[in-house]
Amino acid sequence: MHKDADHPWFRPLWVRAIVVAICVGIALWDLSAGNYGWAMVFGGMAGYAVYIFFIKWDGDETAQAEPDGAASEDGIEDDEPADHGEGDEIDPDDGFEDDHDAGDRRG
Numbered sequence: 520m521h522k523d524a525d526h527p528w529f530r531p532l533w534v535r536a537i538v539v540a541i542c543v544g545i546a547l548w549d550l551s552a553g554n555y556g557w558a559m560v561f562g563g564m565a566g567y568a569v570y571i572f573f574i575k576w577d578g579d580e581t582a583q584a585e586p587d588g589a590a591s592e593d594g595i596e597d598d599e600p601a602d603h604g605e606g607d608e609i610d611p612d613d614g615f616e617d618d619h620d621a622g623d624r625r626g
Contacts (some may be wrong), residue, residue, distance in 0.1 A: 524571045535572040542568055 529535055542565035549558035 524576075529572065530578070533570075534595065535576075539565055539568045 527536075542561050546561035547560050549555075549561060551588055
């Protein structure tokens, strides 16, 4: 399936139905207003959305794409803390002065 259609946001049926309904609604609005070019654009988007979201849709494929504890798109697992190697400690004397150390610098 198309990579963008595999996004978890599109898994619920009602979300996919609303996307198609919005495209059809805009196409009908443009058609009634005499904007035939825009009606064709949004009608084509609606047709493509119906094809991707309902005809070609494979819900099992997206459900198996990221099982619990699996790496996400960026390759980082959500369950594990980040590994910060040695020497990554925060230096308390990093060159920034606190307000109480800097004194009153007004006028």
